[in-house]
Amino acid sequence: MMSPDFNAGAASLLRQIPSVDELLGRPLLRAAEPRWGHRNLTEATRAVLRQLRAEIISGQREEVSLGDLEQQILAEAERVARPSLQPVINATGVVLHTNLGRAPLAAAALERMTTVAGRYSNLEYDLERGQRGKRDQHTDRLFNELLGVERALVVNNNAAAVFLTLNSLAERGEVIVSRGELIEIGGSFRIPDICAKSGCLLTEVGTTNRTRLSDYAGAMNERTRALLRVHPSNFRIVGFTERPHLDDLVELAHRHGVPLIEDLGSGCLMDLAPYGMADEPEAARSVRAGVDVITFSGDKLLGGPQAGVIAGRRELLDRIRANPLFRALRVDKLTIAALTATLALYLDNQIDSIPAQRMIRMRPGEIEPRAAKLAARIETLPGFSATIEAGESVIGGGSTPAQSLPTRLVIVRHAQRSAEQLERLLRQNAVPIIARVERERLQLDLRTVFEDQDEEISRAFERLATSDKEGQ
Numbered sequence: 001m002m003s004p005d006f007n008a009g010a011a012s013l014l015r016q017i018p019s020v021d022e023l024l025g026r027p028l029l030r031a032a033e034p035r036w037g038h039r040n041l042t043e044a045t046r047a048v049l050r051q052l053r054a055e056i057i058s059g060q061r062e063e064v065s066l067g068d069l070e071q072q073i074l075a076e077a078e079r080v081a082r083p084s085l086q087p088v089i090n091a092t093g094v095v096l097h098t099n100l101g102r103a104p105l106a107a108a109a110l111e112r113m114t115t116v117a118g119r120y121s122n123l124e125y126d127l128e129r130g131q132r133g134k135r136d137q138h139t140d141r142l143f144n145e146l147l148g149v150e151r152a153l154v155v156n157n158n159a160a161a162v163f164l165t166l167n168s169l170a171e172r173g174e175v176i177v178s179r180g181e182l183i184e185i186g187g188s189f190r191i192p193d194i195c196a197k198s199g200c201l202l203t204e205v206g207t208t209n210r211t212r213l214s215d216y217a218g219a220m221n222e223r224t225r226a227l228l229r230v231h232p233s234n235f236r237i238v239g240f241t242e243r244p245h246l247d248d249l250v251e252l253a254h255r256h257g258v259p260l261i262e263d264l265g266s267g268c269l270m271d272l273a274p275y276g277m278a279d280e281p282e283a284a285r286s287v288r289a290g291v292d293v294i295t296f297s298g299d300k301l302l303g304g305p306q307a308g309v310i311a312g313r314r315e316l317l318d319r320i321r322a323n324p325l326f327r328a329l330r331v332d333k334l335t336i337a338a339l340t341a342t343l344a345l346y347l348d349n350q351i352d353s354i355p356a357q358r359m360i361r362m363r364p365g366e367i368e369p370r371a372a373k374l375a376a377r378i379e380t381l382p383g384f385s386a387t388i389e390a391g392e393s394v395i396g397g398g399s400t401p402a403q404s405l406p407t408r409l410v411i412v413r414h415a416q417r418s419a420e421q422l423e424r425l426l427r428q429n430a431v432p433i434i435a436r437v438e439r440e441r442l443q444l445d446l447r448t449v450f451e452d453q454d455e456e457i458s459r460a461f462e463r464l465a466t467s468d469k470e471g472q
């Protein structure tokens, strides 16, 4: 029970709370209106008053100062006015971080988007004939040059690509998949569920670790509409394993007159073996092997916008294009602009201009001097210490779990604050900095930090050190 004294004091404080209008009418807040806008200031004022009321009732506040309230409202207005979707600094070392927007776009892709988006474009207009065209025309030729495919379609993401392909080619029929490839990618994408939703009956063959060509052959019947091969992406079965060679699977499918569909996961447009990635399948290799339809993501290894690419034989792609669901899953002009510009960088051999590709290729020797510079600056700050350690970055985005990239980590410690506290404070930075805590230590991996963001990280630590001093 609260004491009668407290109740009386709280009640009197509650009566002193000014109204929203009274606060907004004060000179300081009126002067701030052009900057934050009436709507944001009102919302901030309401939030601050709500908190004030709660603090008075719980006995945490013993006075109401208008000056303090004004300062709180201004700070809150800045927070409220910030767009919900905003850039962050990715210091996790996960290159394709699904929570952090996967692939950052190349400058050329951004430029293409702004050029096209603010004006009318020939999105679906054939400039030569002066009549209606198809949005596919913009990507078709590029994929033809890059992969040697007859035809390509672009949809919202790879999940949509797999769904639309199965629904178009195998609805009401059977699709054969190896038990070792019935995967789940990040929660909601599960091969069995996608098959079911696309109206196909999934025929599982083989075992988790071993599936032979004869398993596929034994399951073929007159209701079989396709064979589906899936890249296991974010997991590996190692040890006593077996799966048929792609060439043999192609041969089997064609002997029975059904297509082989391959969900490649990442859109790997080139051989990454020289960079230590041996088991990321190259899209062109599947096409050369005779796979009829491949699907892959636009924002994984390809390094472009969120998109799903369906590519392969013309006759099959035309059937997929004719599916009424294509209309529901197709991409807009922004995606087409960003994707075509990214693909052009591959064709022009300017792959280092694609941020995700550049980050993946970065050697520890390039990361080390930046890490050393950052650590040296943090070391000078009171309460902080920083060291450099060898560590590993990961590609992420559902690719190659076994292969990590050697990196140099900056390990930061603080005399009073825990690693979790530091991690949270960095996340609250004006440009949020996302770092990792491992073995109760804060670690920063500069592989995924753009070089021009190094300075902001230094400054964020400097501000933390300064606020510590002021707080003492």
Ligand SMILES: *Cc1c(COP(=O)(O)O)cnc(C)c1O
Binding pocket: 157, 158, 159, 160, 162, 185, 189, 230, 231, 232, 233, 234, 263, 264, 265, 266, 296, 297, 298, 307, 308, 397, 398
């Ligand atoms: C990532 C992935 C998907 C889903 O791709 P999104 O573009 O995220 O929809 C599907 N299949 C495989 C094999 C994947 O790796």
